[in-house]
Amino acid sequence: MTTDHVTVAILGAGSWGTTFAKVLADAAQERGESIDIRLWARRQEVTDDINTNHTNTEYLDDIVLPDSITATSDAVKAVTGAEVVVVAVPAQQARNTLADLAEHIDSEAILVSLIKGLERSTQATMAEVFAQELNLPAEQFVVVSGPNLAKEIAREEPTATVVACEYEPTAEFIAAMTASSYFRPYRNTDVAGVEIGGVVKNIIALAVGLADGQGYGDNSKASIITRGLTETTRLAMAIGANPDTLAGLAGLGDLVATCASPLSRNRTAGKLYGQGHTTEEVVGQMRQTAEGVKSVSAVVTLAHSHGVEMPIAEAVNAVVAGTIQIRDIAQLLLGRDLKPEARL
Ligand SMILES: NC(=O)c1ccc[n+]([C@@H]2O[C@H](COP(=O)([O-])OP(=O)(O)OC[C@H]3O[C@@H](n4cnc5c(N)ncnc54)[C@H](O)[C@@H]3O)[C@@H](O)[C@H]2O)c1
Numbered sequence: 001m002t003t004d005h006v007t008v009a010i011l012g013a014g015s016w017g018t019t020f021a022k023v024l025a026d027a028a029q030e031r032g033e034s035i036d037i038r039l040w041a042r043r044q045e046v047t048d049d050i051n052t053n054h055t056n057t058e059y060l061d062d063i064v065l066p067d068s069i070t071a072t073s074d075a076v077k078a079v080t081g082a083e084v085v086v087v088a089v090p091a092q093q094a095r096n097t098l099a100d101l102a103e104h105i106d107s108e109a110i111l112v113s114l115i116k117g118l119e120r121s122t123q124a125t126m127a128e129v130f131a132q133e134l135n136l137p138a139e140q141f142v143v144v145s146g147p148n149l150a151k152e153i154a155r156e157e158p159t160a161t162v163v164a165c166e167y168e169p170t171a172e173f174i175a176a177m178t179a180s181s182y183f184r185p186y187r188n189t190d191v192a193g194v195e196i197g198g199v200v201k202n203i204i205a206l207a208v209g210l211a212d213g214q215g216y217g218d219n220s221k222a223s224i225i226t227r228g229l230t231e232t233t234r235l236a237m238a239i240g241a242n243p244d245t246l247a248g249l250a251g252l253g254d255l256v257a258t259c260a261s262p263l264s265r266n267r268t269a270g271k272l273y274g275q276g277h278t279t280e281e282v283v284g285q286m287r288q289t290a291e292g293v294k295s296v297s298a299v300v301t302l303a304h305s306h307g308v309e310m311p312i313a314e315a316v317n318a319v320v321a322g323t324i325q326i327r328d329i330a331q332l333l334l335g336r337d338l339k340p341e342a343r344l
């Protein structure tokens with residue numbers, strides 16, 4: 001696999017899909033290689049903004065996008081002939097999006113998931129959804145996940161990430177396509193660990209936002225982050241992941257970025273809950289995807305099926321479902337049986 005003259009389709013021209021297009025374009029330019037990036041946007045006004053002004057103002061303000069990115073509202077046109085297909089739609093839309101395009105995606109194409117969510121109705125990871133819908137071998141599935149707040153990356157602020165594939169040469173290829181002066185990818189073969197890290201950190205960020213909305217300070221938030229990492233790691237190990245992955249960029253790294261940043265949509269949604277808003281009100285106010293709200297019930301169901309204890313995720317699930325009063329959460333978590341700190 002060579003990185004020169006690659007044709008890439010990106011499905012989803014929101015914050016991260018558009019930013020990732022810029023990452024690929026800038027990396028190719030730095031290597032002195034050409035790349036053809038077709039970004040699929042559902043709405044014509046987004047397509048027009050990208051093609052005419054080289055901006056995606058709705059999601060990325062006045063960030064200028066490289067010329068090698070073209071937008072189309074025709075998803076079939078975007079994926080036809082693409083050697084790499086990147087998927088950046090919300091998790092609950094992944095299956096339908098792939099099913100609609102399955103016959104047009106090249107059987108040898110590499111599929112890259114940027115998604116940090118589980119499918120709510122099946123508790124499937126994106127690795128599972130992609131494999132089921134495209135009959136995709138593990139060697140062709142890559143997940144990219146890490147402390148990657150899109151707006152910071154679009155401004156070319158330095159960051160690292162994880163590019164995971166069970167077949168290391170594929171991860172190596174996608175890492176080579178993304179590496180640039182502001183974006184440093186590390187390879188990993190632990191797809192399950194990388195995916196779970198990205199999914200559960202959104203739920204922990206909701207909990208941190210909740211604490212914020214309640215007016216609690218840094219001790220409460222540090223406690224949630226630390227114990228949140230413990231329960232994330234427990235779930236990841238139960239589905240066969242390597243605990244080291246969760247101590248890395250796709251676990252701890254992303255957890256810190258998301259829980260600390262006012263840019264995080266999950267943390268912002270959590271804060272609204274903490275201020276007393278209902279799920280209907282929170283979803284109504286959020287203009288972008290907060291995956292944790294949709295994924296939390298699936299995470300809790302998955303944890304139950306593996307006999308894994310996840311008290312913070314359980315509490316967030318109860319808040320999202322509207323079955324608990326916000327003021328009762330602290331006592332729900334602090335009133336549990338005392339036990340040794342042992343991490344796992
Ligand atoms: N924004 C970030 O900083 C960031 C970083 C890393 C990972 N992610 C993950 O990337 C994924 C996408 O997030 P985002 O931030 O780009 O979201 P976003 O809300 O900014 O954009 C989502 C995109 O999906 C499209 N979309 C919405 N519903 C759709 C449907 N029914 N069918 C097809 N397309 C649909 C939207 O039009 C939009 O283009 C999420 O899983 C998120 O967790 C986001």
Ligand SMILES: O=P(O)(O)OC[C@H](O)CO
Nearest residue numbers: 146147148149264265266
């Ligand atoms: O804005 P959030 O909460 O979806 O988080 C964005 C990224 O996942 C951070 O790595």
